[in-house]
Structures are given as C-alpha cells and as structure tokens.
Amino acid sequence: MSVATGERVIEFRDALREAMSEEMRNDTRVFLLGEEVAQYDGAYKVSKGMLDEFGERRVIDTPISESGFSGMAIGAAMRGLRPIVEFMSWSFSLVAADPILNNAAKMLYMSGGQFGCPIVFRGNDGAGGQLASTHSWSVESLYANVPGIKMAIPYDAYDAKGLLKTAIQDDNPVFFLESERLLSTTAHVPEEAYTIPFGKALTRRVGTDCTIISFGRPLHFCLEAAEELAKEGIDCEVIDGRTIRPLDIDSMVTSVKKTSACVVVDQSWSFASVGSEIASQIHAFCFDDLDNHVYRVHSDDVPTPYAYNLEQAYLPNSRKICEAVRQATYNA
Amino acid sequence: MTNTSPKSVIPSEPSKKTGAKLNFSNVPIPEKGVLLGWLRQMLLIREFEVRTMQAYQNRLIGGFCHIYIGQEAIAVGSIAAVNDDDPVVLAYRDHGHALARGMDPKNCMAEMFGRIGGCAKGKGGSMHMFDAEHYLYGGHGIVGAQTPLGTGLAFATKYEDEIINGGKSNHVTLCYLGDGALNQGCFYEAMNLASLQDLPVIFVLENNRYSMGTSIERGTSMAHDLRVKSEAHGIHHAIVDGKNVINLYQDFKSIADWCREESRPFFVEAQTYRYKGHSMSDPRKYRTKEEESNEEHNDCIDSLCAYLREESDVTEDAVKQMLRQVKSQVKQAVEWAKNSPEPPIEELYTDVYTDHWGPYTGTSKPEMLEGDA
Ligand SMILES: Cc1ncc(C[n+]2csc(CCOP(=O)(O)OP(=O)(O)O)c2C)c(N)n1
Numbered sequence: 001m002s003v004a005t006g007e008r009v010i011e012f013r014d015a016l017r018e019a020m021s022e023e024m025r026n027d028t029r030v031f032l033l034g035e036e037v038a039q040y041d042g043a044y045k046v047s048k049g050m051l052d053e054f055g056e057r058r059v060i061d062t063p064i065s066e067s068g069f070s071g072m073a074i075g076a077a078m079r080g081l082r083p084i085v086e087f088m089s090w091s092f093s094l095v096a097a098d099p100i101l102n103n104a105a106k107m108l109y110m111s112g113g114q115f116g117c118p119i120v121f122r123g124n125d126g127a128g129g130q131l132a133s134t135h136s137w138s139v140e141s142l143y144a145n146v147p148g149i150k151m152a153i154p155y156d157a158y159d160a161k162g163l164l165k166t167a168i169q170d171d172n173p174v175f176f177l178e179s180e181r182l183l184s185t186t187a188h189v190p191e192e193a194y195t196i197p198f199g200k201a202l203t204r205r206v207g208t209d210c211t212i213i214s215f216g217r218p219l220h221f222c223l224e225a226a227e228e229l230a231k232e233g234i235d236c237e238v239i240d241g242r243t244i245r246p247l248d249i250d251s252m253v254t255s256v257k258k259t260s261a262c263v264v265v266d267q268s269w270s271f272a273s274v275g276s277e278i279a280s281q282i283h284a285f286c287f288d289d290l291d292n293h294v295y296r297v298h299s300d301d302v303p304t305p306y307a308y309n310l311e312q313a314y315l316p317n318s319r320k321i322c323e324a325v326r327q328a329t330y331n332a
Numbered sequence: 333m334t335n336t337s338p339k340s341v342i343p344s345e346p347s348k349k350t351g352a353k354l355n356f357s358n359v360p361i362p363e364k365g366v367l368l369g370w371l372r373q374m375l376l377i378r379e380f381e382v383r384t385m386q387a388y389q390n391r392l393i394g395g396f397c398h399i400y401i402g403q404e405a406i407a408v409g410s411i412a413a414v415n416d417d418d419p420v421v422l423a424y425r426d427h428g429h430a431l432a433r434g435m436d437p438k439n440c441m442a443e444m445f446g447r448i449g450g451c452a453k454g455k456g457g458s459m460h461m462f463d464a465e466h467y468l469y470g471g472h473g474i475v476g477a478q479t480p481l482g483t484g485l486a487f488a489t490k491y492e493d494e495i496i497n498g499g500k501s502n503h504v505t506l507c508y509l510g511d512g513a514l515n516q517g518c519f520y521e522a523m524n525l526a527s528l529q530d531l532p533v534i535f536v537l538e539n540n541r542y543s544m545g546t547s548i549e550r551g552t553s554m555a556h557d558l559r560v561k562s563e564a565h566g567i568h569h570a571i572v573d574g575k576n577v578i579n580l581y582q583d584f585k586s587i588a589d590w591c592r593e594e595s596r597p598f599f600v601e602a603q604t605y606r607y608k609g610h611s612m613s614d615p616r617k618y619r620t621k622e623e624e625s626n627e628e629h630n631d632c633i634d635s636l637c638a639y640l641r642e643e644s645d646v647t648e649d650a651v652k653q654m655l656r657q658v659k660s661q662v663k664q665a666v667e668w669a670k671n672s673p674e675p676p677i678e679e680l681y682t683d684v685y686t687d688h689w690g691p692y693t694g695t696s697k698p699e700m701l702e703g704d705a
Pocket residue numbers: 035064066088092095398425473474475509510511512513514540542543544606610
C-alpha cells in the first residue's frame with residue numbers, strides 16, 4: 001500500500017469528513033455525535049456541512065457530558081448501531097474513561113461474544129500548542145494498554161480517509177487519534193472510496209542505516225531528522241506504524257534486520273509506553289541483528305508545561321531524533 | 333424564563349436540616365469608598381482583558397484564552413462578600429477572579445506570557461491561575477473538574493476548623509462554574525457530597541447562556557428553572573442579577589454568612605453574558621448581533637457608574653481619572669510581563685514531585701536532580 005498520487009489535493013480535516021460522510025451515506029446505522037459537531041460545524045471544522053446533509057438525528061450536538069454521551073453511544077452500539085463519537089480533544093476522554101475502557105473495550109468479552117461494540121471514538125490527540133497539561137494528553141500509551149480496543153493514528157490526509165473508513169467499518173471499538181497540528185495539512189486524496197487495512201505499516205522513507213519507527217505527528221520530525229542525517233551520511237528508514245493495535249511488528253522487524261539499528265519516536269511519556277513495547281519486541285525479535293539497543297524519543301517525563309520554551313524543550317523534535325539516531329548508530 | 337432582569341430570589345423553603353431562614357434584605361449598601369473600590373476592580377479587569385486580547389493577537393500569549401469581559405461584576409461582588417482566607421476555586425475563564433481576589437496583574441499577565449514571573453512560573457497559562465497567598469486554588473481547564481474540588485476545599489476548612497482546631501466551622505468556599513459545567517456528572521456528585529456532609533461551599537453558576545456555541549437551552553434540560561438542579565440535593569438556591577455588583581455583593585454576603593453559620597452548601601445562579609467569543613477564535617455565528625448589543629447595553633460597569641453619579645456625586649471626571657490610572661497600571665503589567673524572563677529549562681523538571689526524582693527518559697536512567705526541593 002503506498003501513498004496515492006492523484007490530482008485532487010485536500011486537507012486532512014476534509015479527508016476525515018469525507019470518510020465519515022461516505023460511510024454515513026452507505027450505512028444508515030452510522031451516525032456522529034459530540035460537542036459542537038453539528039451547528040458549529042465542529043470545533044475544528046471537521047464535520048463542516050454534515051448537519052446539512054444528514055440532519056440532526058444523525059449529526060448530534062451533545063452537552064459537555066463526555067461520560068454520558070460516550071456511554072450512550074456504547075449502548076447504541078450494543079444494539080448494532082455504529083456511532084462515531086467525536087472528542088473535541090482526547091484529553092477530555094479521560095472524563096469518559098470508564099465507559100470507553102470498561103464498557104466499549106470489554107463488552108464482547110464480558111458477554112461471551114453476544115454483544116459487540118462497533119464504535120469509533122475520534123478527536124485530537126497530543127500537544128496542540130501551549131494548551132498546558134490538562135489539554136495536551138497523548139493518550140496512545142495510556143489506552144494501548146487495554147485489550148479489546150483497536151487504535152489508529154493517521155499521519156496524512158490520504159491515510160486519514162482510508163484508515164477512518166476502515167475504523168467505521170470495523171466491528172470493534174476503534175480509538176482514532178488525530179492531531180490538531182495536522183488538520184490543515186494537505187495530500188492527494190482520491191475522490192473514490194478506498195480503505196487502508198489496519199496492521200499494515202507504511203515505509204515513508206527507505207534507508208539502510210537506521211530504522212525510525214513512529215506514529216502520527218512525530219513522523220514529521222522523523223522525516224525532517226532523516227533529511228538532516230542524510231547530510232551526515234546516515235541513511236534512515238522511516239516507518240509509519242499507522243495502527244498501534246494491531247501493531248505491524250513484522251514490517252518493523254524486517255526493517256531493523258536490514259538496518260541493525262532502531263529508534264522509536266513516541267510522543268507520549270516513556271514509562272510503560274507504546275515506545276517501550278515496541279522496543280521490547282524489537283529486542284526480542286532482532287536480538288542477534290541489532291548493533292545497539294533500541295533508542296527511544298518521547299515527551300519528557302513531566303506534565304506538559306504551558307510556557308513556549310518549556311513546551312518546545314519537552315516535546316520530541318528532530319534534534320532529539322537526530323541525537324538518538326547518532327547514538328544508536330555509534331555516530332555520536 | 334427567569335431571564336428578565338431578576339432580583340434576588342430568596343430560597344422558598346428553609347433548610348429542613350437547620351430550620352434556618354435567610355435574610356436577604358439586611359445587608360446595607362457599603363459606603364462610597366468601597367463602591368469606588370469595586371468600580372476600580374471592574375475597570376481593571378476589563379482593561380486587563382482588552383490588553384490580553386491584544387497580546388494574544390500579537391502572539392505574546394499562546395494556547396486557549398478566555399475573556400471575562402461582561403461578567404466582571406460577578407467576580408468582584410462575590411469575592412467582596414467573603415473573607416480573604418476563604419478558599420476560591422475556578423473554571424478556566426479565570427483572569428477576572430484572580431484579579432478580584434488580589435493577584436497582581438503583573439503576575440497574571442506574566443503567567444499568560446509563559447514567563448517565570450507568572451503566578452505559576454509560566455507552567456499553567458491562562459486557564460490555570462493559582463495563587464496560594466490569596467487562597468486561590470486554581471483555574472481548571474477541564475469543564476466541571478473544579479466542582480468536586482470546591483466540595484473538597486470546604487471539607488478541608490471544616491475539618492481544620494472543627495477537628496484540628498477544635499472550634500466551629502468558620503470558612504466558606506467559593507466554587508465557580510459555567511453553564512456548560514451543569515452537564516457534567518461530577519457537578520452532581522459534588523453537590524450530593526456537599527449536602528450529605530454539610531459542607532460550606534457556594535457553587536456559583538455564571539450563567540452566560542452559552543457554552544462555546546451551544547445555548548443553554550440546547551445543552552441543559554430544565555434550563556428555564558435551574559433551581560431544580562440543586563433542589564434534588566436539598567441545597568438552597570438563589571438567582572441573582574449577575575450585572576449588578578451591589579446586589580451581587582448583598583446577596584452573596586447574606587448567602588456566605590448563612591453558609592458559614594449553618595455549615596451548608598448553596599447554589600447561586602448569576603445571570604450574565606460574555607461579550608466576546610468563547611475563546612480567541614470564535615466567529616460567534618450562533619447568536620445575533622442584536623442580542624449582543626442588547627446585552628452590552630445593560631453593562632455592569634456602566635450601571636455602577638450611573639449609580640455612583642446619582643447617589644454619591646461621583647463625577648464623570650473622577651471616573652475618567654480612575655480609568656486612566658487603571659490603564660497605566662495594566663500597561664505596566666504588560667511591560668513587566670514582557671520583561672520577565674522565560675522560565676529556565678530546569679523548571680521543566682521541578683514541581684513534578686515534592687522531592688527530586690527524574691526525569692525518566694526510557695533510554696538512560698532517571699537523572700536525580702541536584703539541590704533542595
Ligand atoms: C471535559 C471538557 N470537555 C470539553 C472542553 C472544551 N470546552 C472548554 S470550555 C467549553 C465550554 C464551557 O462553557 P461554560 O461552562 O458555559 O463556560 P463559559 O465558557 O461560558 O465561561 C468547552 C466545551 C473542556 N475544556 N473540558
């Protein structure tokens with residue numbers, strides 16, 4: 001699966017909307033709910049115009065009641081409806097932690113397979129730009145720990161459409177993590193319907209010296225770092241994991257067996273994280289192929305600060321990735 | 333609808349538990365000097381917010397930033413009615429309350445500039461104003477999150493007063509929330525607990541009729557009679573005109589004195605309006621220009637000025653003079669904030685724990701920080 005090269009270029013947010021609208025046209029069981037999604041066109045204009053097309057029974061403004069409306073959507077999903085729940089920010093999903101983790105994730109298992117939960121939770125994840133610690137959550141590591149959910153993190157508009165369509169068609173709960181910082185980025189996105197399967201990583205840059213693995217927005221910094229390192233003669237392969245559950249460890253292992261060095265870039269905190277999980281698996285599966293241990297780049301192990309300079313110091317960036325690659329490849 | 337310029341509404345029933353009756357009419361209007369002090373505070377908040385918007389547009393402030401213009405009387409009138417050491421806890425539209433509580437505008441502005449001179453060293457920003465010296469237990473960014481904290485602060489003052497100090501409970505907590513927070517479950521848990529445990533906390537609903545682009549009628553059931561929200565928990569309620577600082581003070585004084593005396597919670601709906609957008613990027617398509625200008629016509633500062641002119645011979649010139657002083661004070665605060673340095677990078681790793689530990693990087697061992705906590 002490779003990135004499309006077509007004529008039409010649209011924004012990431014438009015691609016998300018197109019995925020939802022296509023699925024809603026195809027399947028009346030699909031509906032969208034969340035804060036400000038209807039009359040306000042979405043706090044980030046992702047659902048712009050959807051109220052006009054689908055009406056207020058299928059594009060539903062909710063009060064600020066994350067726990068209530070998430071639980072409500074899960075109840076509807078138990079009956080076979082297919083809700084898309086927009087969190088204005090994944091930071092606010094913490095208010096709904098019980099329904100999304102205890103009910104959505106475990107419904108199928110606890111009912112012995114009788115009641116599934118075909119639902120998508122989606123919204124902005126990660127630091128948005130000086131939003132301070134309550135509003136800057138990167139929830140991937142926190143939630144990836146929970147069995148029963150799937151998790152996708154699109155990096156560009158093409159993947160946003162293809163992965164979101166897969167998410168909506170999936171019969172399981174999918175946590176779909178977008179980035180406010182990427183919503184205005186553009187890419188070629190075909191007008192026709194297409195899906196991108198979960199569990200298939202994408203090699204965004206081919207290289208021979210070090211494998212850099214990441215998801216979502218930090219890939220931008222990985223690609224930047226790879227260009228920088230190329231000038232020093234270090235040729236990096238950049239892998240976009242695309243989904244965290246399922247995780248395409250096979251593609252990652254194949255790459256690391258080729259490069260013998262690996263850096264994982266994960267914007268959530270390091271302790272018990274997606275980054276630590278991938279590093280652990282790479283260590284196990286590539287034990288004899290690695291020239292060095294896996295290096296990791298995360299946000300610093302502190303609550304997200306507000307001040308601009310502190311936030312910049314806190315987040316992963318290409319400088320930190322370059323340093324990690326130099327160390328992993330003994331070029332430090 | 334009770335939206336038409338409400339006067340204080342006295343709770344219908346005395347508390348079953350205490351049998352106490354509230355007396356709303358006993359609080360005299362304070363003398364001219366006090367009223368002028370409130371006028372100055374409201375002018376200060378408004379001017380501060382005007383400068384805040386400018387600074388935001390000039391990219392000196394980042395993140396989300398919520399402007400309090402239009403609602404100034406509530407912070408000023410309610411905070412004037414409690415003691416300096418009574419706890420106050422806020423939502424994220426918090427600059428006005430911080431100033432009314434006595435925070436220096438310099439520190440408030442510097443916080444938004446992300447500078448070391450900020451009230452939280454630049455770590456919290458606009459939505460998270462904390463000031464221990466003034467018993468200000470924070471602005472809180474998650475809608476509703478401050479309401480159980482308000483209950484907890486009241487739990488603590490009562491515990492301290494009665495159990496640790498062996499006296500009578502003698503504090504009251506002010507806990508502010510927006511109408512959007514009425515829809516969060518935690519608010520009802522907070523009220524239930526406060527009622528069960530007889531805690532002296534006033535939940536101050538600043539009903540500006542919108543949460544972001546959602547009018548209260550679209551987001552909240554029983555929006556026409558919010559008293560039911562607290563009645564369900566056996567908590568007294570009052571509806572007050574959120575634009576009349578004198579009435580606000582009188583009502584809050586009665587209520588606060590009662591809560592202090594009886595050690596019971598209270599729910600006050602202050603009816604108001606935010607003049608500006610929800611945050612700095614809001615085209616306000618969900619309401620009409622006509623509605624906005626009607627609301628701005630009934631302004632808390634204008635009405636206090638009118639009162640002072642008619643009842644206390646305060647001249648237009650005196651008000652203008654005060655405004656000039658306030659403008660220069662805020663200008664100085666902006667300059668001060670600009671000159672305050674960025675927090676040093678080491679600040680990233682302080683205040684995570686009370687003792688030194690970390691940061692954990694995943695690749696190297698946690699680095700123990702040097703020096704004392
Ligand atoms: C749990 C949670 N959900 C959503 C948000 C985003 N948000 C911030 S303020 C706001 C509206 C709140 O309105 P209201 O409580 O009426 O306060 P006002 O802005 O009018 O002061 C929303 C939806 C949030 N901060 N926290």
